[in-house]
Amino acid sequence: MELFHLLVVVCLSLPSCLADGDDEFANYTITKRILPKHIAVGVATAAYQIEGAWNLDGKGEQVWDTFIHDNPSRVSDHTNGDVASDSYHFYKQDVAAMKEVGVNYYRFSIAWSRILPDGTLKKINQAGIDYYVNLFEELESKGIQAMVTLHHWDIPTALEKQGGWQNPKVVDWFVDYARLCYEKFGKYVQSWVTINEPKQICHAGYGLGVFAPGVVSPGVGEYLCARHVLLAHAKAWHVFDKEFRSKLKSRNTIVIDSDWYEPATHSKADAIAAEIKRQFVYGMYAHPIVYGNWPKIMIDNIAKYSKAQGFKQSRLPAFSQEEIELIKGTYDFLAVNHYTTYMVSALEDPNHVGGVSWDEDSGVNSYQKSTWKTAAIDWFKIVPWGFGKLLRWLKHTYGDKEIVITENGVSDTTGTLRDQHRIDYLQSYMSHMVDAIYDGVNVTSYTVWSIIDNFEWNQGFNAKLGMYYINMSDPEKRRIAKDSSKYLAKVIKTRCLIESGCE
Numbered sequence: 400m401e402l403f404h405l406l407v408v409v410c411l412s413l414p415s416c417l418a419d420g421d422d423e424f425a426n427y428t429i430t431k432r433i434l435p436k437h438i439a440v441g442v443a444t445a446a447y448q449i450e451g452a453w454n455l456d457g458k459g460e461q462v463w464d465t466f467i468h469d470n471p472s473r474v475s476d477h478t479n480g481d482v483a484s485d486s487y488h489f490y491k492q493d494v495a496a497m498k499e500v501g502v503n504y505y506r507f508s509i510a511w512s513r514i515l516p517d518g519t520l521k522k523i524n525q526a527g528i529d530y531y532v533n534l535f536e537e538l539e540s541k542g543i544q545a546m547v548t549l550h551h552w553d554i555p556t557a558l559e560k561q562g563g564w565q566n567p568k569v570v571d572w573f574v575d576y577a578r579l580c581y582e583k584f585g586k587y588v589q590s591w592v593t594i595n596e597p598k599q600i601c602h603a604g605y606g607l608g609v610f611a612p613g614v615v616s617p618g619v620g621e622y623l624c625a626r627h628v629l630l631a632h633a634k635a636w637h638v639f640d641k642e643f644r645s646k647l648k649s650r651n652t653i654v655i656d657s658d659w660y661e662p663a664t665h666s667k668a669d670a671i672a673a674e675i676k677r678q679f680v681y682g683m684y685a686h687p688i689v690y691g692n693w694p695k696i697m698i699d700n701i702a703k704y705s706k707a708q709g710f711k712q713s714r715l716p717a718f719s720q721e722e723i724e725l726i727k728g729t730y731d732f733l734a735v736n737h738y739t740t741y742m743v744s745a746l747e748d749p750n751h752v753g754g755v756s757w758d759e760d761s762g763v764n765s766y767q768k769s770t771w772k773t774a775a776i777d778w779f780k781i782v783p784w785g786f787g788k789l790l791r792w793l794k795h796t797y798g799d800k801e802i803v804i805t806e807n808g809v810s811d812t813t814g815t816l817r818d819q820h821r822i823d824y825l826q827s828y829m830s831h832m833v834d835a836i837y838d839g840v841n842v843t844s845y846t847v848w849s850i851i852d853n854f855e856w857n858q859g860f861n862a863k864l865g866m867y868y869i870n871m872s873d874p875e876k877r878r879i880a881k882d883s884s885k886y887l888a889k890v891i892k893t894r895c896l897i898e899s900g901c902e
């Protein structure tokens with residue numbers, strides 16, 4: 400069947416493909432009230448956003464250190480993560496907060512340059528290893544499991560100087576680093592994530608250049624980065640699978656972020672456009688790990704546009720058959736970070752050839768409704784129903800796979816302790832997730848971003864997503880419970896998502 404017809408058939412047979420962006424759906428809606436007992440609940444952070452100690456005890460520099468030190472105006476409040484929430488010194492407070500909430504697991508990342516200062520095995524920094532061992536032991540003593548991300552956007556600067564994620568050598572650099580982590584920390588870890596959100600690393604970091612390392616190479620460098628990220632992930636997964644799986648009894652995957660993309664109207668053209676956008680976002684990384692290659696629509700679109708733009712070959716680098724076999728199947732479960740939703744419409748002129756970029760390569764329009772509630776960051780529209788639709792789509796597209804929600808949460812600017820808006824967000828998003836579970840989607844875990852206020856990349860400390868407030872000027876960085884932490888604690892205990900009425 401020709402691709403477009405296939406997409407139409409798939410799309411029209413799925414309730415989640417139909418336009419549903421009416422304003423009445425944009426409120427915090429509660430559809431299901433009870434969180435099933437089998438859903439494990441965790442919280443997440445990332446090294447650069449919480450650790451601080453950017454140059455202490457032998458840590459090497461990584462791209463976010465360099466990116467912001469070189470140009471502080473890249474961050475809206477001109478702050479940086481040099482100290483951040485200072486979890487390097489106060490990690491016990493983080494674990495105490497998690498214990499208070501009663502979470503089952505903690506998802507955090509290891510800073511590559513804290514244990515390998517120049518990114519390679521030339522020098523292993525024992526102080527860095529000790530920091531993580533202490534954290535693992537603290538978690539273990541409180542009965543909290545560990546989900547570890549090996550790479551959350553902080554490639555060592557020494558490697559970036561050699562091209563970073565654009566240099567094919569990064570695959571082996573990453574594999575060496577991953578193997579070291581499996582060896583040193585394996586006995587403490589229940590789940591491994593090789594890489595967090597490749598879309599942000601490659602599109603924001605090597606396409607738009609708004610994230611570190613700030614390389615502006617839309618539609619070219621970002622695809623090279625994506626290719627290397629997938630190969631690095633796949634090789635690191637195979638090392639785990641062959642050398643460590645049987646003795647460590649843990650699991651391993653990659654975290655892919657995806658918004659939900661809703662057709663703007665009930666027209667076939669918009670249904671197809673929305674499906675294309677989903678393939679360009681989640682599919683760009685999930686299709687290779689599940690089926691072994693880029694989604695066909697990406698291969699076709701980028702080849703077509705590249706030719707029309709005068710390139711001698713497609714800007715999307717091809718995988719060899721051997722690479723396809725290497726990448727295929729390198730996941731133990733699907734992991735997804737989700738925050739918001741977009742509407743998608745087809746271009747008026749289907750033959751239009753746009754500029755050279757990932758965005759234009761999808762050949763569709765996307766936008767958000769101004770009537771949707773907005774959190775502290777402008778793209779951050781609160782649309783709970785989009786979450787349920789994304790989950791149903793994942794099952795429909797990739798089969799009946801286990802799905803772990805590795806991030807979900809909401810920002811504000813004040814850090815208020817009376818964060819009812821965060822309770823509303825978590826409640827309605829979880830409720831739509833449970834609705835999808837009732838429809839047969841196999842979600843097993845739900846992770847809130849984040850346990851503590853931390854350094855929110857380009858927003859610095861302007862956007863706060865924690866369930867514990869930190870006054871960043873307080874030298875002791877006390878973690879102070881917000882109402883949302885008490886709400887989540889109650890949900891974990893009672894499984895009831897609402898104030899009362901679950902009985």
Ligand code: BGC
Pocket residue numbers: 445448595596599656736806848855864
């Ligand atoms: C990232 C986090 C970030 C969160 C909120 C996710 O894309 O993994 O590092 O803080 O979004 O913006």
